[in-house]
Amino acid sequence: MEIPAQDAAHMARAVELAGRGHGTTSPNPVVGCVVLDAAGEVAGEGFHAYAGGPHAEVVALAQAGERARGGTAYVTLEPCDHTGRTGPCSQALLDAGVARVVIAVSDPNPKAAGGAARLRARGVAVTSGVLAGEAGRVNEEWLTYARLGRSHVTWKFAATLDGRSAAEDGTSQWITSPEARADVHRLRAASDAIVAGIGTVLADDPRLTARPTPPAEDGSGVGDEVGVRRATGVRVPLRVVVDPDGRTPPSARVLDDQAPTLVAIADDVETDLKADLLRLPRHAAGLDLPALLGELAAREVVSVFLEGGPTLAGSFIGQGLVDRVVAYVAPALLGSGRAALGAAGVRTIGELHRLTFDDISPIGPDVRLIARPTTQPGREK
Template sequence: MGSTAGSTPAGIAAAMDRALTLAARGPAHGPNPRVGCVLLAPDGTVIGEGWHRGAGTPHAEVAALHDAHTRGCDPRGATAVVTLEPCNHTGRTGPCAQALVDAGITDVVHAIDDPGARSGGGADHLRAHGIRVTSEVRAAAALELVHHWHHAVTAGRPWVTLKTATTLDGRVAASDGTSKWITGPEAREHAHSVRAQVDAIAVTTGTALADDPALTARTPDGGLAAHQPLRVVVGHRDLPPGARLRDDDAETLHLRTHDVHHVLAALHDREIRHLLVEGGPALATALLAADAVDELHAYIAPVILGDGRPAVAPFGVTTLAAAPRWHTTDTHRLGDDILVVARRTPATEA
């Protein structure tokens, strides 16, 4: 039958922790959130577990119900502990709320509400069918797990991570234009691991023409990662026929605009939840000016140039008090380089 978690508050919390662990097995990229589900029998025994493996695959609740049946367990009268409110719409798969109703589940505990205009409302559907619903168990951890998706759904645009690779004095290239390589191999390997987790990666036509980047995600041995982000080129100029961005290693989208709001809207329409911006300074500056940067990945090398191209151009800040601020969430030493990860500071905290 499986292990006993207990139906006490402590047992429910333990089951939610397990559901969060299961959810983290799902892909960080893609249009759908990572979700985990644990089914508890009335005596607190775990009778089924599941997680969402990506768009088009069964949702966590359905996967957990299938697991229960595989174990020979009857889910009638069970409690479903889920990291996200069960969905209430038919998309690539059917509504999870109805699947729980049909299975005879009597209690549902979820960590956070589903903010989707189409997918939300599952809790109300469950209550209408006599199922007891409890929420906000391990809510902070659940929100952190899906914060890219949650932001994209609520804000109507992708979560934007701005990546810079600079010298100690903030330069991305020397005065003669050379920029390979400011950071070392460990930092570049880490940057590829980030690429493999995002939905899209953007550069300007200027960067594309100057550097001829592939914008692919690579494994440490140099091979292509299993997931490749959508490559986005922003700007009006054409890419030459032999550009690496025209190869078949990943899809490329050319947005012939300089309007970052149009860029973000177009990507949102394609269900892009997490956008990584790598270059160049013009795009970084435009996004900063539009207050559309949610996270910074600043790779800093112990190099000083004294001159050369800066990471960003002026974008209207004339006094320190007006400068946008982020709070540091993590730091990593990568060989001789340092990575600072920071997120925007809400206005109420500034």
């Protein structure tokens, strides 16, 4: 389908607006909307800013006012057709008198889908599929959650140029720069959950909190981000420890009061650990990871930020459960030590996991690489 230049330009703006909702809309999608008046001039813009708040179409229509009548609305996701915490956006568009609606991606959620059909039935011209790839990318976490019934997974690691994540003696602080670490905290803060394995907890005793603001002056290393997010109603990322045998020490920092924590253990383990426990089936290689992601999705965890050691990462990669890879590579060499990725189900070169680069950016003295698997089941092509 050849897309008219005007449609592409206005939908690109709607995609840009949608991106502003990252990290604050979960468990809702990020959505952007641009409304033109009958003369083709921009009359209103909006994006979904937070769960429970007005949807993108409602914000844009309010800005446009009467100018929306006879105009066109560009929306990155099919307007919802149900009443949840807010009313149906399809009806809002009809009430505003919009004559045409251009949609990027159809809504895969059966509870909310149907907006396009309602609009067409009421005489509104509807065009679908405009910049679907771009709109799908900006909303990929929620689309994975809605289509596959599991959380979207981003695996992050930091390594030297020769692929080592720790030295021979196990030390790893710090391979990458303060700038790279600050970028990691920004990505953590935009996620619903931060996941690590028991090996990382025992070796490093991490807090697994999102701290994109400077550390506290008292030297505790904890900035004010947790307090700010709680005060503004934006939920703090859930910390998840994958701990098949229930070995998490009661004194572990991941169990402090800085954020909620879930410890996933095997269903055949007895433990006195005072924590929120999630019991999962045990497999030969560890816990049932698809079941973990399904349970997290049931708790409205849309996006997971996977950190920690090579063993857990290898299990996620080997089972096709990683949707995006974010790698921070330092211009340094170790020559020996722990590799960033452990066994991932590859026995011969023909089985290697192929990825495509989305972005390559300098972060301080380091380089950040963002890539994703070349095949991702459950996504529209």
